[in-house]
Amino acid sequence: MAPNPRKRKAVTRDVPAASDSEEELADGLLDGILSHSEGESDADQEEDAESDTSSVIEGLSDEDEDEGDGTFSDTDPEDGEQGIREQMRKLNTRDASAQLNGVDHALDLDSRPQTDGELDEQEDENLKPNYTVTTDANGNPRYLYKEIDPVYDSDDSDAPETTNTIGDIPLTYYDEYPHIGYDINGKKIMRPAKGEALDALLDQIDIPKGWTGLTDPATGKPLNLSEEELDVLKRLTRNEVVEDGYDPYPEMVHYFSGKKEIMPLSAAPEPKRRFVPSKHEAKRVMKIVKAIREGRIQPYKPPSEEEEEEEERVYYDVWADEKPRPENSMHLAAPKLPPPGYDASYHPPPEYLPDKNEEVAWLAADEEDREKDYLPKSYEALRKVPGYERFVKERFERSLDLYLAPRVRRNKLNIDPESLLPKLPNPEDLKPFPTMCAAIFRGQEGRVRSVSFDPHGIFVASGGDDGYVRIWELLTGRQVWNVKLSDEDAVDAVKWRPTKDASILAAAAGESVYLIVPYSILSPDVEQASRDILDAGWGYAASKPSTTTNGVTKEPPGKWARPGSKFESKGVLVQATVRSMVKIINWHRRGDYFATVSPRGQSSAVAIHTLSKHLTQLPFRRLKGIAQTAQFHPSKAIFFVATRNTIRSYDLAKQELVKILQPGAKWISSIDVHPGGDNIIVGTYDKRLLWHDLDLSTKPYKTLRFHQEAIRAVRFHQGGLPLFADASDDGSLQIFHGKVVGDLMENATIVPLKVLKGHKVKSRLGVMDVDWHPREPWCVSAGADGTCRLWS
């Protein structure tokens, strides 16, 4: 199949190619005439001619080589070849001769009269100069000559075509010789091979037997096939039987015939068992017969299915001899399903039916999230009750629970919640404590930052963002005195001197602490006593200037001065200025010392001022952490300093660290020492109120967390009532009962008493400060809403 189409294809390919070349030929001719040049077609023709002859030449060269004629120089054979080529062209190819000869053009002209006009034009053109003048790249004139057309009367055409270079000698002279003459160099020109010679050559070359021209792919050597093999191939291609002498339809030979042979193959005699009935079998049959006779074997009857079933189900008393399960067995019986409630009824009381919202919620909920797997519904009659859709599913789920769910015995929480709650003393018994807002002191602008009761409990001093220190009368709620301490700075702290003999108010604004005697509201003798106390220190600091070792006067930590006549007329008598903003003032119980805390001033953060000497001292050269607040011990010479995380107590007499308390808070806001001196409450910005028992541990005894926001201030009642209060940013005060018993074995009892709400929260600040009345169970609070409130 395959070779034929390929052949055909080759043919079909050849045919158009031939026609193309013919067309090209014609075109080439026309072109040549038009352009008077030798077109591509001419060259093609030449090439064609060359290719035609090439095989011959090759053959010749082969012949030369075969003859071993190595004496020829390189050029010789070329020349010879060219000559032969020319001869051959003359002899064989008509086209070549017609085109190569210039003379033949006349013939062409004759044969093609239609090109006469064109020829005339050519002649006219010959009269014109055969060049054109153009300018070249350098601007010089350039002559472009037309191509020389070797026409009939051109010079070249005169020379006769030299076809034979041997000269005008008859070839017969050289009949006996292998050459036919000599060339211009005197070399022999060999006689071209004739047909007979080629044949003789071909006869001489013997093709090896079985040569196929193929290579054996296995060995790489040329593949030779023997005669037989070729024959086989030939037969195969013809679909013939390959082997010679094979008969596809041989005659049938009967190996086994129906004919009975007379002689047996084996001479052995026939065994007995072939013709005697078996005794063994008879025995077995008799056994069965006997069994049948005796009724041991029943004739087979296929049992019906019902009978089988009947047979299967045989019940008896399984629990005939029942023994209870051993006590120690780990068996847990499956819990029973709870009985249905009222709402599972087909006709429940109407209040059990879900309302619209409940129904929607039930339907919207995921099946697993539903508290009940059914929606209560009421049917007015039993006949209207439909089937329950989930019946099979519920039973299936129950089965799954029975074999898949782990069973655990859980103790039910059976604790009376009341028993958990501690027995607290009745709030009535804990009275008195502040319960309600008794008065509101209005008039401040901006936040009130600090409040303080005077030691007699008649006045309340407050200081706030507006820079004023105000004094209010407690009973009337009237503002009785005020002074503006600063225009820029807020009054951060106000504190009355705790002794009753004089009435001195310390207020901090900015970096200054002002000591005030509001004489307009005081009786003259008290006023005089107060002035005496303040004036006692004048000149003390001047007489003893603090000097350092190298004699250079160091800047004192505090400058004590008179604030000026304007202030002095109001009663502000002393101004003590420290290095950074004062936030906290705390008096020593005797009133001779007060401590100020300015959290920003690193080494000068805590300062202790001596009123009688007008002296400021910095007890700590370096302080660990940022100081938040500081306080004197109510009875001993101990000083408490709270940094952000810890509270340190120092013995002022021995000048050493006594104790470090670690409340575990992130940021302490304020502390207060119990009047007994053994307990400290700590308020923190992380919403906790911590009670420290100094005798117990460095960790808090109780941690109270009842505020939603930071705690700003904490304060014990100083006048003998077991109360303390804290003020928080959530706008509430919490009042606690905190009783400390002298007995060391007993811990303090802390009872929450009251949440006092009333202050409004402004820009996330609620109550800023709180202070207790010196005797009564009253407290006053400073709010960020610009009011102070008295709670009683």
Add this chain to the structure above:
Amino acid sequence: MAKIQKKGNSGAAKNYITRTRAVKKLQISLPDFRRLCIFKGIYPREPRKKKKVSKGSTAATTFYYTKDIQYLLHEPLLAKFREHKAVAKKIAKALGRGEAGDAARLEKNLVPKIKLDHIIKERYPTFTDALRDLDDALSMLFLFANLPSSEHVPAKTIALCQKLCHEFEHYVITSHSLRRSFLSIKGIYYQATIQGQDVMWLVPYRFVQRTGGDIDFRIMGTFVEFYTTLVGFVNYRLYTSVGLVYPPKFNADLDAQGAELSAFQIEGKGVATNGDVSHGDVSVTANPEAQALADRIAAAPVTEEEQPEELQPVPAGEDENTETIDKFEAVAPDADVLPQPQASSAEVAALFAPYTFYLARETPRAPLEFLLKAFGCKRVGWDSTLGDGAFTSNESDPSITHQIVDRTAIPSEDASETVDGAAPKVQWPRSTMPGRTYVQPQWVWDCINQGKLLRPDLYAPGAELPPHLSPWVKAKKGEYDPNLPLQAQELEGEAEAFEDAEEVASEAEAEESDDEEDEEDEDNAMESDASVEAGEGMQVDGSEDEEDDDDEEPQKPTDDWDGIDSDAESDVSEGEAARLQHQRELEAEATGKPLEPEVQTTKSKNAAVRKKAEKKRKEEQDERDRQKMMLSNKKRKLLKRIEYGSNKRDVEAENLRRKKRKLERVKAAAGAV
């Protein structure tokens, strides 16, 4: 020195085994393991220290006791399973060869029959154990008895389940051990007390059950296989314990005609029957129809005698019952209540004994028949369409005392026309039989649960039924009890608060309530053209609105006060009120007029009561909060957990009370209109 113990070789790590390891150990497939677990009643356990058991991994795993699995290794069923597997292979091979006959033969002869008798004894060492676990078994069998047969559920299984269920029902009837029953939306709950054990089961209503895609009937089938064996043995034991022959004779023909319970013939065991049988007429003789006839003859004079008895309000048996336990009722409300036994079987047997019932064809026959018979009724007849085996299927039988119907009566204007035959043909919806009580089915259930015959007029056909209540719910403290009046349950001030809230809400709902009231009037169904009636309605509403307006004027400020729940504020408001009062008095004195008594509207009274209650509650709450403040964190969390349950209960109860109050209000409004 003691040897160092390697971790994971003793204790919890050794006592528990994961399911995968168990299956590997037993060398069976997972489905076989599942079957084995279901049969043997082996369930996963929750180790107390899970981390130790799972050796640190936190993946969710099921654990079994290693001992449980160890015991399974010697289980005879395991060998059966293996045999089964071998046969299954042979059958598969035969089928592969296309030898269907061989396969059938193999299946018939070689497939091992699984017997679970030994497991029953093993799982339930005593009969009481078996009774305790009967709930699930009965529910499952009753479900399968009502399922249609399918490829998963062979008809044979269903028939077996039906048979076992009927046998059990017969026992319950005979021994009068049924105590309570409840019509739920899921089905009918029954509770029987058998040998001191409460057995509760649920029977679906007779509808085609929906069997969704995610139900694995192979698991259910395994359970049913076990439960049928269990119930079979339990039935045997129960029957023999009351001197009956088990299995009872089963009449397939009667069953085919829908006789159900009557298809079984209960027989006493010989002459020597014990006392239990004496009060139950268990030995139904061969021909039930003949028996029914005889019964009817026997019953006929009795019913006539019973008529006067019915009129007596107190049953005559009151003084006779000296043996029965008297009911102790606490006189003081705060005393402890001691549990007392429920109704004895004698009382149960006597409840319906004197009466003859007839079931109309729209009533569910099976549960009613079972219930009535279990509570002593011997003569239950029904319409012939409900199946065979009735005492009578003649509705006009004069012996019938009660007829249970579930249809409203049709006014019988054509009753006279039908009277042309010799006997008056009495058919329920058209006419009634004189002297016969017609009740709805719920009457039977409510009578049973309350242990006495209730007034049938409440349950008359067409009447609005009283709510059907579950007999198992015992109201605890703080829970809502629908049996008690609302006033007895609600918290102080709750009703007033509700009323006020309603008043506020009524403004918004005014139009809706108008519509509702209109609907209740039933006279202006079409609102468009019933302008006159609508006008009337408006008048009524308008007057109410006026009242409301009057009331709300003083109401407004109090509402405002409510908004701020500060003690101080409320104190101030009270002080304010006192001050106002004082001012008024002064004015009155000045003008010389007698002081007008302050108009005490219901609203203001309500407000006062409510405020007082609220204050009190608030105080309590404050106190509690104070106490809670002092708790340690651990205890506070514990308390929170305890309170969660009680809070939920309280909220639920309050919700129910609120709904009830609303309903009462609507009803009152409807009554007023």
